[in-house]
Amino acid sequence: MDLKRRWIIAVNRKEADGTLWTPSKSSRICSEHFIGGCKSQNPASPAYVPSIFPECYKRESTGTDSLNRFKRLKKRTEIISQPDTSDPLEDSASILVTTKTDAQTQTDRNYDKESKFEFSCMVDGNNVSTQACISAFHALYAKPKCSSKLSVSDSPYEKRGFFGYSSISDESQLNVLAGVNTEIFNLFLNLLSDSTQRKISKENKLLIFLMKMKLALPFAALAVIFNVHRSTISRIFQSVLPTLAQATKNFVFWPSKDTVNATLPTVFKDNYPNCRAIIDCTEIKTEQPPEISQRVYMYS
Numbered sequence: 001m002d003l004k005r006r007w008i009i010a011v012n013r014k015e016a017d018g019t020l021w022t023p024s025k026s027s028r029i030c031s032e033h034f035i036g037g038c039k040s041q042n043p044a045s046p047a048y049v050p051s052i053f054p055e056c057y058k059r060e061s062t063g064t065d066s067l068n069r070f071k072r073l074k075k076r077t078e079i080i081s082q083p084d085t086s087d088p089l090e091d092s093a094s095i096l097v098t099t100k101t102d103a104q105t106q107t108d109r110n111y112d113k114e115s116k117f118e119f120s121c122m123v124d125g126n127n128v129s130t131q132a133c134i135s136a137f138h139a140l141y142a143k144p145k146c147s148s149k150l151s152v153s154d155s156p157y158e159k160r161g162f163f164g165y166s167s168i169s170d171e172s173q174l175n176v177l178a179g180v181n182t183e184i185f186n187l188f189l190n191l192l193s194d195s196t197q198r199k200i201s202k203e204n205k206l207l208i209f210l211m212k213m214k215l216a217l218p219f220a221a222l223a224v225i226f227n228v229h230r231s232t233i234s235r236i237f238q239s240v241l242p243t244l245a246q247a248t249k250n251f252v253f254w255p256s257k258d259t260v261n262a263t264l265p266t267v268f269k270d271n272y273p274n275c276r277a278i279i280d281c282t283e284i285k286t287e288q289p290p291e292i293s294q295r296v297y298m299y300s
Helices: 002-011 063-081 088-097 171-178 182-191 202-215 219-226 230-247 257-262 266-271 292-298
Strands: 102-110 118-124 127-135
Touching: 171 182, 171 202, 182 202, 182 230, 202 219, 202 230, 219 230
Parallel strands: 102 127
Antiparallel strands: 118 127
């Protein structure tokens, strides 16, 4: 039954339903399909299984090389089976004296998955030859399928990068991006109405507005940072601006005209009666401080 199954696999003929062809008692295979033109009963012979088929079968023909290899293997087996009557000391001495050695290596690819690995070595005087029959050659050297066992949730780089307000971990980062501390940010946040757009949270809307005011970034750049369209950033800025302007208009105290005139110095009343505010732009020349942290406070 094993030989019959190997023949069926070698013929590789399929029925209409896609199953392998099953021979009947009257089925025959022409001897032309066997290497050497004749079937062999020796399982080690390349003619033990039919292997010569048309190109449509898409099978490689082993050709006469396989037959020659089988003959050489059979000859070596017969020589090995003969009793050794030579003197081992004499043979070893002849090998040591000999300076020229003929070594041959031969490999036969056998695509039968059920066959086992076979290896033989023959030493004939100074001639050394080996033969290996590798089963399932295509399976042994097939390109392995690589699959990453590291899921996205397990990746150490998953939480790196900027994901909006949730990426800010301390107050110094908030001050760099928005120019405010956490207390003022929460104060502004309470002044905004709840966002109807679920894609962008109220915290991110306020952060977008403050980053625009603090860093003067273009709408296109903020769109890249928050992974939204440029027009969305523009609409957020245009909606937050009037809301905060109306809610914080009383935060900056600006006295009335009568209050300013009543508290003006006499010299200002005579020379600058319409003065409403004094903006200090006085510059004083100083020596350059030795440390950079001190120089920052000296910039005008």
